[in-house]
Amino acid sequence: MTEYGYFLAAEEHGPADLVEQARMAEQAGFSHLWISDHYHPWNDAQGQSSFVWSVIGALAQATSLPVQTAVTCPTIRIHPAIVAQAAATSAVLLEGRFRLGVGSGEALNEHVLGDRWPPAPIRLEMLEEAVMVIRQLFEGRRVTHHGKHYTVENARLYTVPEEPVPIDIAAFGSAAAALAGRVGDGFITMTPDAELVARFRRGSGAGGNSKTASGGLKVAYGPDPDEALRTAHRLWPTEGLPGEVLSTLTTPGQFEQAARLVTPERIAGEVVCGDDAEAHVAALNAYAAAGFDTVYVNQIGPDQRGFFDFYRTKVLPQVAG
Numbered sequence: 297m298t299e300y301g302y303f304l305a306a307e308e309h310g311p312a313d314l315v316e317q318a319r320m321a322e323q324a325g326f327s328h329l330w331i332s333d334h335y336h337p338w339n340d341a342q343g344q345s346s347f348v349w350s351v352i353g354a355l356a357q358a359t360s361l362p363v364q365t366a367v368t369c370p371t372i373r374i375h376p377a378i379v380a381q382a383a384a385t386s387a388v389l390l391e392g393r394f395r396l397g398v399g400s401g402e403a404l405n406e407h408v409l410g411d412r413w414p415p416a417p418i419r420l421e422m423l424e425e426a427v428m429v430i431r432q433l434f435e436g437r438r439v440t441h442h443g444k445h446y447t448v449e450n451a452r453l454y455t456v457p458e459e460p461v462p463i464d465i466a467a468f469g470s471a472a473a474a475l476a477g478r479v480g481d482g483f484i485t486m487t488p489d490a491e492l493v494a495r496f497r498r499g500s501g502a503g504g505n506s507k508t509a510s511g512g513l514k515v516a517y518g519p520d521p522d523e524a525l526r527t528a529h530r531l532w533p534t535e536g537l538p539g540e541v542l543s544t545l546t547t548p549g550q551f552e553q554a555a556r557l558v559t560p561e562r563i564a565g566e567v568v569c570g571d572d573a574e575a576h577v578a579a580l581n582a583y584a585a586a587g588f589d590t591v592y593v594n595q596i597g598p599d600q601r602g603f604f605d606f607y608r609t610k611v612l613p614q615v616a617g
Contacts, residue, residue: 301590304351322361330366339548341531373406395462462482473485477504482508509587511583517595520570535566
């Protein structure tokens with residue numbers, strides 16, 4: 297049975313607001329939390345980008361819901377050994393209710409130290425090695441690793457949860473979905489793509505049905521659909537950009553230039569805007585039909601309380617079992 301979570305957008309909201317949204321999500325009946333991990337927002341209109349691990353510490357004190365990063369890139373900006381320590385500490389604070397979502401990243405966030413941004417096949421290779429290093433450290437034993445991309449010497453995590461943190465892998469194409477199946481405990485994507493879910497499960501072998509598939513979508517609730525669309529187009533025009541563009545541009549300014557080609561009509565085709573409960577339910581049902589175990593919804597714009605009231609009374613009762 298599909299479950300429904302809320303997606304905290306750290307690019308659009310400051311840390312205190314994210315914590316308050318988490319509280320409202322739990323009160324509204326959402327059962328899980330995602331939180332984005334960015335160094336930059338996608339554009340200056342979004343205007344925020346707090347350090348995710350600090351916010352997760354606050355979430356651990358504010359809510360009883362499970363939390364997952366969606367997603368952390370453990371390959372360039374932050375070494376996988378440090379990501380492992382951050383994730384293990386988060387899992388201890390959350391008493392085991394933490395999953396680490398990882399992906400191959402975007403240049404927007406990962407180029408900031410001046411490192412070369414490698415092509416997609418190399419990024420996936422780096423991600424696979426990073427996951428291996430993180431899993432070894434989660435065991436709480438001393439790790440020395442001299443690999444193709446990473447070196448770890450005599451490293452041990454002393455603060456670890458009772459069980460290793462599950463690692464889910466983001467995928468937007470078949471190669472990454474296969475990687476998620478091979479080395480991940482779950483799969484993350486942002487479209488209701490049944491074929492990607494199937495590719496992930498095929499890559500998982502006999503254990504595929506025991507692994508989780510999680511999907512995310514953005515909506516813009518509001519009593520005026522036209523105003524909601526304008527808000528979505530202003531804040532998240534990136535929803536209308538193709539995937540490779542999302543991974544290769546390096547600054548919010550470049551995304552703003554690319555987004556000039558994205559029309560409001562294009563965003564209307566990508567984001568449910570307004571207060572038609574049936575439209576929101578249909579968007580959620582598309583993920584359930586595609587085989588997702590959990591669907592995470594993000595509300596675009598400032599009317600967070602209105603969104604949570606709307607989903608609590610009009611939407612979640614129609615989809616939650």
